[in-house]
Amino acid sequence: MPPADDAGRPASTPVAAPVDELDVDALRAWILDVPNFPSAGVLFRDVTPMLADAEAFGRCIDALAAPWQDAGVEAVCGIESRGFIFGAALARRLEVGFVPLRKPGKLPPPLVEVEYALEYGRDRLQARSGILDGGLRTLIVDDVLATGGTLAAAHELVTRLGGLTVGAGVVIELSALGGRARWPRELPLRALLDY
Numbered sequence: 615m616p617p618a619d620d621a622g623r624p625a626s627t628p629v630a631a632p633v634d635e636l637d638v639d640a641l642r643a644w645i646l647d648v649p650n651f652p653s654a655g656v657l658f659r660d661v662t663p664m665l666a667d668a669e670a671f672g673r674c675i676d677a678l679a680a681p682w683q684d685a686g687v688e689a690v691c692g693i694e695s696r697g698f699i700f701g702a703a704l705a706r707r708l709e710v711g712f713v714p715l716r717k718p719g720k721l722p723p724p725l726v727e728v729e730y731a732l733e734y735g736r737d738r739l740q741a742r743s744g745i746l747d748g749g750l751r752t753l754i755v756d757d758v759l760a761t762g763g764t765l766a767a768a769h770e771l772v773t774r775l776g777g778l779t780v781g782a783g784v785v786i787e788l789s790a791l792g793g794r795a796r797w798p799r800e801l802p803l804r805a806l807l808d809y
């Protein structure tokens with residue numbers, strides 16, 4: 615059993631630390647660069663080593679949570695599939711519910727969906743109709759911001775679901791791809807690591 619802190623909580627109680635106390639940049643050591651995956655010319659940033667390390671994963675979730683502690687977040691939406699990993703952990707840390715935004719064919723009706731453009735072709739995101747009704751204050755979470763189409767579609771879906779997007783958090787921003795330009799200027803978008 616870990617020693618108790620001044621407030622009598624066990625030291626391991628999951629309370630997010632202020633972001634400036636977290637060495638976020640050190641997380642790069644757990645993110646692997648994989649050239650030519652999943653196709654030639656793509657430099658894939660693989661977060662699975664970070665997920666497998668309890669301290670690094672915990673630090674990542676603390677850092678994702680820190681900017682939103684006082685933002686009145688009422689729900690976290692995670693984008694399939696890697697966004698589920700970070701989104702669900704973050705929802706628990708912020709002590710709010712989790713809403714999965716899913717690829718087509720995974721959720722039963724009634725559904726609301728948004729179609730969006732990919733680099734090649736189109737895709738769709740779906741969620742349960744009415745699940746954010748009443749203007750639920752919603753934080754959108756994903757692992758990577760690349761061209762920005764996915765995150766922009768998630769914001770549109772949250773709006774159609776009756777929610778109010780308070781902002782978005784991503785672990786990695788591939789800033790050379792310019793995805794931030796597709797995100798509404800007036801909404802905060804926080805990235806832990808810029809590549």
Ligand SMILES: O=P(O)(O)OC[C@H]1O[C@H](OP(=O)(O)OP(=O)(O)O)[C@H](O)[C@@H]1O
Binds near residue numbers: 765
């Ligand atoms: O900014 P964009 O250009 O829209 O790309 C970002 C998206 O691409 C990846 O998803 P992907 O569908 O590849 O896969 P996943 O199921 O492994 O999360 C990533 O997880 C983001 O959701």
Ligand SMILES: Nc1ncnc2[nH]cnc12
Binds near residue numbers: 657658659660
């Ligand atoms: N380069 C990349 N690495 C990991 N995930 C991605 N999603 C989109 N582009 C990516």
